[in-house]
Amino acid sequence: MSKTLTRNPIGRALQIAVGAVCLAALSAGPAHAEQKKISFLTWNISDQADLFKEWIAEFKKIRPDVDVEWLDKKGTEFPPYYQTQVIAGTPPDIVNTQGGLWLEYAAAGGLVDITPYLAKDPDVRKRFNADYLSNWVYGGKNYMLPFYISKSLLFYNKTMFKEAGLSGEPKNFEEIMQYAEKMAKGEKTGLVTLNFDWLYWPFFKMNGVELLTPDLKKAAFNTPKAVKALEELTKATANGGINKVSWTGRWVEPNGAFAAGNVGMLHAHSPAFFFVKGQGSWVNADTLGVMNIPGGWATPNAHGWGISKGSKHPDIAWEFMKFITSDKSTQEFSKRRKVLTANIASDKVTLDAMKKDDPLAASVLQTQIQNTDKLTGNWPLANDSRVKDAFYTEIQNAVLGRKTAAAALKDAEVKVNRVLGGR
Amino acid sequence: MATDVLTSVAQNPSRNPPGKSGGAGMSRKRKRELILVWAFLLPSLAVFFLYRVLPLLWNAVLSFQDFSLFGETKWAGISHYQDMMEDEVFWTSLWNTLIYMASAPVGIVLALAISLMVNSNVRGKNIYRTIVFLSYPLMTVAVGIIWRWMLDEKVGLFNFILRSLHIIDHPLPFLQSFELALPSVLLANVWQILGFYMIILLAGLQNIPQNLYEAAAIDGANGRQQFFRITLPLLRPSIFLAFVIGIMTSFTSFDLVYVMTQGGPGNSSELLVTYIYKAAFVLGKIDYAAALTLVQFVLLVVLTWVGNRLSGGDAGAVETD
Numbered sequence: 120m121s122k123t124l125t126r127n128p129i130g131r132a133l134q135i136a137v138g139a140v141c142l143a144a145l146s147a148g149p150a151h152a153e154q155k156k157i158s159f160l161t162w163n164i165s166d167q168a169d170l171f172k173e174w175i176a177e178f179k180k181i182r183p184d185v186d187v188e189w190l191d192k193k194g195t196e197f198p199p200y201y202q203t204q205v206i207a208g209t210p211p212d213i214v215n216t217q218g219g220l221w222l223e224y225a226a227a228g229g230l231v232d233i234t235p236y237l238a239k240d241p242d243v244r245k246r247f248n249a250d251y252l253s254n255w256v257y258g259g260k261n262y263m264l265p266f267y268i269s270k271s272l273l274f275y276n277k278t279m280f281k282e283a284g285l286s287g288e289p290k291n292f293e294e295i296m297q298y299a300e301k302m303a304k305g306e307k308t309g310l311v312t313l314n315f316d317w318l319y320w321p322f323f324k325m326n327g328v329e330l331l332t333p334d335l336k337k338a339a340f341n342t343p344k345a346v347k348a349l350e351e352l353t354k355a356t357a358n359g360g361i362n363k364v365s366w367t368g369r370w371v372e373p374n375g376a377f378a379a380g381n382v383g384m385l386h387a388h389s390p391a392f393f394f395v396k397g398q399g400s401w402v403n404a405d406t407l408g409v410m411n412i413p414g415g416w417a418t419p420n421a422h423g424w425g426i427s428k429g430s431k432h433p434d435i436a437w438e439f440m441k442f443i444t445s446d447k448s449t450q451e452f453s454k455r456r457k458v459l460t461a462n463i464a465s466d467k468v469t470l471d472a473m474k475k476d477d478p479l480a481a482s483v484l485q486t487q488i489q490n491t492d493k494l495t496g497n498w499p500l501a502n503d504s505r506v507k508d509a510f511y512t513e514i515q516n517a518v519l520g521r522k523t524a525a526a527a528l529k530d531a532e533v534k535v536n537r538v539l540g541g542r
Numbered sequence: 543m544a545t546d547v548l549t550s551v552a553q554n555p556s557r558n559p560p561g562k563s564g565g566a567g568m569s570r571k572r573k574r575e576l577i578l579v580w581a582f583l584l585p586s587l588a589v590f591f592l593y594r595v596l597p598l599l600w601n602a603v604l605s606f607q608d609f610s611l612f613g614e615t616k617w618a619g620i621s622h623y624q625d626m627m628e629d630e631v632f633w634t635s636l637w638n639t640l641i642y643m644a645s646a647p648v649g650i651v652l653a654l655a656i657s658l659m660v661n662s663n664v665r666g667k668n669i670y671r672t673i674v675f676l677s678y679p680l681m682t683v684a685v686g687i688i689w690r691w692m693l694d695e696k697v698g699l700f701n702f703i704l705r706s707l708h709i710i711d712h713p714l715p716f717l718q719s720f721e722l723a724l725p726s727v728l729l730a731n732v733w734q735i736l737g738f739y740m741i742i743l744l745a746g747l748q749n750i751p752q753n754l755y756e757a758a759a760i761d762g763a764n765g766r767q768q769f770f771r772i773t774l775p776l777l778r779p780s781i782f783l784a785f786v787i788g789i790m791t792s793f794t795s796f797d798l799v800y801v802m803t804q805g806g807p808g809n810s811s812e813l814l815v816t817y818i819y820k821a822a823f824v825l826g827k828i829d830y831a832a833a834l835t836l837v838q839f840v841l842l843v844v845l846t847w848v849g850n851r852l853s854g855g856d857a858g859a860v861e862t863d
Contacts, residue, residue, distance in 0.1 A: 198824075199823050205611050206611065224611075227610055306696045363715045363718035367718045367803070367806055367807050376696070379697070428612060502826075504826060505826075505827075508820075512806075515808045519718060519807050
């Protein structure tokens, strides 16, 4: 036999190779089978790559049997990517999402109900601001944990206020409109607002307008109060009080217009501050004012962590989520990203440190944990994006002068009711 | 080479007589030729089938279903198509798409004028050619962002120029106006594709033999007559090519509209292709988006057929001689 093998080197080499593969498989087999892998998908936050790698390394020390993979997608790429992964049967175990998207996923049964996990780990629930945590409730079940939080507030240009002879902050909707009109002159406009994800809704809410009936089954906004509010917004838009980019641009344009120093007030969420500060050389504590909108209403635009229903390791995913929302993890994230996380202890540490280092940024972030009982524009609707689209296109028709406020609201009512009726 | 062989096999009955296609009657050489042809073709056909035919078929099925990402998918019949008939955004986007396509001839006329200019003996013609062509290789997203700023109501270059020339008193909200948003995007689109049209037409112009013009001049033809009797007829294939490509790219143009207006304000600049994206990935109506896609596909097929007919009915045919 050995003689034959010596004479046939190819056959011998093959035998050795097969033997080596079998040995490798036998020795590596059991350990490989124990190794588990989870992945987490984030929403356009690749700037935190270093921190995420640190999280993964630290978690590996706690759970050496688990490999964690991190993926990040830009906002426009996120839904197509996640949806195709779901269809392919390989969704990321943990998903970071925001806006109304999580509601659609939760309502369609795509996210794991984490209420039992929260019941089992009551300390995790206690970590968070209860209002922000309840922002992630659909049908009485909690589907996500807060990752980082933001809600709308009003920034104002003190120099433009002074030039227009305005003293003090506006105290109600009428004063906001009056202030805006007073500052409108030439290239300057009085107010610009972000418009995505219901961020403009506080202007209606502060006028006592409700979008839907309490059971969320019918439109409730077509009222004289809403017509009046919309007429005011339209009038201010027509005379330059409100910059038209409020109703067309999404993020960069409205914030950019304010940063250029040509807009008196900016209604936006807290991340806008860092953009404005980066773009506007005029921004400092003497020139930029920060306030909650009169009445304290604000639309949240928070990011959360959820577990995909298709996850093969939901318990490990929960363990990882607990780890990354711990005081230590959130504190580090909060420090590096300059955002709050709804983790009460961590946010306090961040704000205390920021008050010393950057008082203006601290005053912006402070608003994010005030009046959290007055969050609005966050209805738990499975078809939130469709309702939003039906309503907003008609609001655009009014504020940009294509329809009267009354006609636009009437048409919006028909469209919203059609969406709510399942059409 | 492979396609030549296949075409010759298919088009030359004498080499492949009826009743003797393959089997015992086929020579070994012919068999080997055919195997070679299919060996070359199969990878491409497999890719085409996997990435074109299969998704299209699945899309067609999807358009008749109530699709759920996470739950059970149900049969919906033609309900999405019925919804489409009542969907005013669909009709608006379809109409806008047709307008968008109609901008192709405008661009071609402009490109023709520029091509004639840079094809003449004008001084610095190479510089002009470069300047006009420069817009084409630019990323469409970058073009969209540049034009968005240029058309800005408050700080835009267009308003600055128009006001400086006292053409307008008040700045125009180009991208915030229901009437001006789509024309503004069309302007940017024509500007970007102009260089591409120019190159096609310029190549066509340079292929026209000079002796035709010389002969015409001797016969007393003036410039206008030379243009309409020589240039335009001989440029017809190039114009047709530019036209077909222009129409097709207009039909699927997504990025410029998405960057400049996102289909707004309202739905005033919504195109069919942007509405498909919005329906699928913003509104979460993947099944409805599939129905819209199928309608768009049918329209594209019709357009291609019309284009083929206009070109004499043999566009894409392989010449074997």
